[in-house]
Amino acid sequence: MADGSKFERAPKSGEIDAVVVGAGFGGLYMLHKLRELGLSVQGFEAGDGVGGTWYWNRYPGARCDVPSLFYSYTWDDALQKEWRWTEKYAAQPEILAYANHVADRHDIRPLIAFETRVLSATFDEAADRWVVVTDRGDELSARWLILATGCLSTPRAPAIPGVETFAGETYHTGAWPHEGVDFTGKTVAVIGTGSSGIQSIPQIAAQAKHVTVFQRTPNFSVPANNTPLTDKDIADFWKMYPDYIAMVKGPGMGFGGNPANALAATPEERRARFEEFWGVGGAGFLAAWGGIITDIEVNDEAANFVRGKIAETVKDPETARRLQPRDHPIGTKRICVDIDYFETYNRPNVTLVNLRESPIEAIEPNAVRTSEATYPVDALVFATGFDAMTGAILAIDIKGAGGAEIKQAWAEGPKAYLGLAIAGFPNMFIITGPGSPSVLSNMINSIEQHVEWIIGCIEHMREHGFTRIAADPEMQEKWVAHVRRVADKTLFPRAASWYMGANIPGKPRVFMPYIGVGYRKKCADVAAAGYEGFALAKEPSDVHAG
Ligand code: NA7
Numbered sequence: 300m301a302d303g304s305k306f307e308r309a310p311k312s313g314e315i316d317a318v319v320v321g322a323g324f325g326g327l328y329m330l331h332k333l334r335e336l337g338l339s340v341q342g343f344e345a346g347d348g349v350g351g352t353w354y355w356n357r358y359p360g361a362r363c364d365v366p367s368l369f370y371s372y373t374w375d376d377a378l379q380k381e382w383r384w385t386e387k388y389a390a391q392p393e394i395l396a397y398a399n400h401v402a403d404r405h406d407i408r409p410l411i412a413f414e415t416r417v418l419s420a421t422f423d424e425a426a427d428r429w430v431v432v433t434d435r436g437d438e439l440s441a442r443w444l445i446l447a448t449g450c451l452s453t454p455r456a457p458a459i460p461g462v463e464t465f466a467g468e469t470y471h472t473g474a475w476p477h478e479g480v481d482f483t484g485k486t487v488a489v490i491g492t493g494s495s496g497i498q499s500i501p502q503i504a505a506q507a508k509h510v511t512v513f514q515r516t517p518n519f520s521v522p523a524n525n526t527p528l529t530d531k532d533i534a535d536f537w538k539m540y541p542d543y544i545a546m547v548k549g550p551g552m553g554f555g556g557n558p559a560n561a562l563a564a565t566p567e568e569r570r571a572r573f574e575e576f577w578g579v580g581g582a583g584f585l586a587a588w589g590g591i592i593t594d595i596e597v598n599d600e601a602a603n604f605v606r607g608k609i610a611e612t613v614k615d616p617e618t619a620r621r622l623q624p625r626d627h628p629i630g631t632k633r634i635c636v637d638i639d640y641f642e643t644y645n646r647p648n649v650t651l652v653n654l655r656e657s658p659i660e661a662i663e664p665n666a667v668r669t670s671e672a673t674y675p676v677d678a679l680v681f682a683t684g685f686d687a688m689t690g691a692i693l694a695i696d697i698k699g700a701g702g703a704e705i706k707q708a709w710a711e712g713p714k715a716y717l718g719l720a721i722a723g724f725p726n727m728f729i730i731t732g733p734g735s736p737s738v739l740s741n742m743i744n745s746i747e748q749h750v751e752w753i754i755g756c757i758e759h760m761r762e763h764g765f766t767r768i769a770a771d772p773e774m775q776e777k778w779v780a781h782v783r784r785v786a787d788k789t790l791f792p793r794a795a796s797w798y799m800g801a802n803i804p805g806k807p808r809v810f811m812p813y814i815g816v817g818y819r820k821k822c823a824d825v826a827a828a829g830y831e832g833f834a835l836a837k838e839p840s841d842v843h844a845g
Contacts, residue, residue: 310436311412315339317443317757318431320417320695323351325447325730325746327401328372330410332754341441342411343433349408350398351449353391357475358495358682359502361391362523364582364636365741368536370394373544374747378404387532388525388581388636412437419696420444422725427766427836429726442766443757444727446692450738453690455803456681457490461661471681472499482507486675488667490659491682492518493797497635499682501643508648511674513667515654516795517624519605520635524580547744550820561588561597573604585630592630593789602629612641619644621653631794633738650674687797688733688811689713699724700769712800712809714779716770716832717822719749725769728753733811734782736818738798752822756830767836774832786810 315338319329322344333340346354353361363370367389371379382397389397402408416434423430429444431437454473456462462469470480472495482503489500490513497520504510561569569588576587584605590597606623613619622641643649657671667674686693689709697705703723708714715721718735720728730749731737737745760768786792791810795801799808825831 308412308435310433310438311341312438314428314440315341316441317341317445318343318417318420318429318439318441319445319447321351321447321449321452321691321730322346322349322402322407322411322413323354323447323449323452324372324398324743325449325750326351326411326445327398327405327407328374328746328750329445329447329730329753330407331405332750333757334410336754336758338757340410341437341439342407343415343417343431343437344411344413345416347413348395348399349402349411350395351447352451353394353398355452355454355475356473356495357391357395357477357479358470358472358499358680359480359506360498360500360638361472361475361495362388362498362525362636362638363394364388364494364523365743366581367393368528368533369543369741370743371397372401372743372747373547375401375405383533384528386525386527388523417695419698420727421698422700422727424700427726427838442726445730445753446695446727446732447730448691448695450688450731450742451685453686453694454681454684455686455690456683459659459662461663464664465662465676465679466664467676468678469681470678471683472496473685480678482678484508485677487511487678487680488513488674488676489680489682490667491684492516493682493684494518494633494635495684496682497637497640499680500649501637501639503680504643504646504649507678509650510648511650511652511667511676513652513654513659513669514621516626516632517622518632518635519602519624519629520637520640521577521582521584521605522580523636523638524578525638547741548819550817559588561590561600562594564588569600570604573601577604577608581636582634585634592628592791595628595790598628598630598790605629609641613644615644618651621651627794627796628790631789631791631798632796633798684797684802686803686806687800688737689800689806690803692729692732697724697727699727710807712807713811714775716775716778717825718782718813719752719822720768720770720833722770722772722775725767728756733809734778735813737812739812739814748819748822752826755826759826759830760835763835764837765835766838767834768830769834769836771832771834778832781815782813783810785813785815789814 317333317340319326319342330342367384419432421430428440431439454471485507486509487507488511492514572587576584585591591601609623610619657669659669661668667676700723713733715732715734718732731745799810800806
């Protein structure tokens, strides 16, 4: 590692222009752009390398559910042309290699202090600066604070009675050991059947002696139909690349929608189209017909189709029944993309336990005990997800203007103007924060849009000598209400999903991502209007409404 932050290093202090928290795809690009602007910048990253999500989520089978050709930065043309993805859906090691390649190619690593966690950030109103303190003794004063902390970066494991008594190895998919895990000959329990469980279970089952899957809620999953990328695939990609870029940089983001009307079609036509999209594979299945995410009748058609596929695939009818999701409309929890997930239940070494019928009562030193049986276990895998979208931000003790605490400001759920800035927390930006398309979009595209918007804003401030920008609380309320209204027009609020904060006991239930159309245009319009909805100031007393 080029940076001196690994292990021993002197604490950093003094005044700089910007601190960036996190060195995933958001942090990397942000650091690069800030330096390009000639700013002094410091990145902090808890891991000992770059990559964020792809640094931590090293579980077997971890793979992106966005096709790899589209899961690439668009800001470096030469890199786009040179980098050769090998599969339709890249596996974690390849994406991590890509992140490392970008960090080296653009010499971003020296800007980052690794193995360093930001503990607190306090806004100093007298100076319009953030004082950022880390667990390595750093104390930096920065004009701008950018949280590139990721949407799915705070792993959570349920507090199951007796878990601390477990004598075997325990893993969380979101914090997987770097050296990998050998399950050969082991009896493994996997708790959780979201994307991480669904991706890892087939791989673990192929290696372990036995796998018992503890499922609370079955999920909809579509086969990835992953294939190696051929020269033709790449040539086809480049042919459509200008259109893709026009779409990505256009006003959109959010569900534009497919006009094809499922209900006007015959059952045969409906099925044929679902088959076609199922054959292609991936999350694009939800675009087979218009209205899947907004019209329960159409949604039921799609859900029935997938339930039928599960019944066709899984040989044991009782297991198939348990695997068929019925408690939420398809797509309202993040749809999973799998390789041989349902097929895995045909293996003799895989058992499915339905926790709705027999909940876990306790974890014992060598077993998981449910209300009906005790399952011997050598290794325990938690695939139980994350404190999504807000966890990593709330883990930092952030105090804004007047000492306002972020925990207080977000007590009823996260509020952020455009998902980019929080009223009461001047000069602080969130990359892909709650209230922006974020996890409902291709994250790479959303990251680029936010980084570029933040850069534009900082340039504007410097050009005009502003030292403070603060989101207006009323505009923020309006935006939050709009985000909610748009979500309420969809089926999303019907699911107890992490989009809603429902996976964390006590977390306010608020649909966090923005699903409306025209998000990019809205952000661009705000900037073009001199940062409408923000107050800009040159000194604490000098406030200009944007
Ligand atoms: P998810 O999608 O939040 O899935 C977590 C899974 O863990 C889900 O099946 C949960 O069931 C289950 N879970 C959570 N708590 C418990 C307890 N107490 N007992 C049993 N089962 C539990 O996380 P992932 O890591 O799979 O995926 C996160 C995102 O990463 C994914 O959407 C992609 O965007 C990439 P529940 O549904 O809550 O009943």
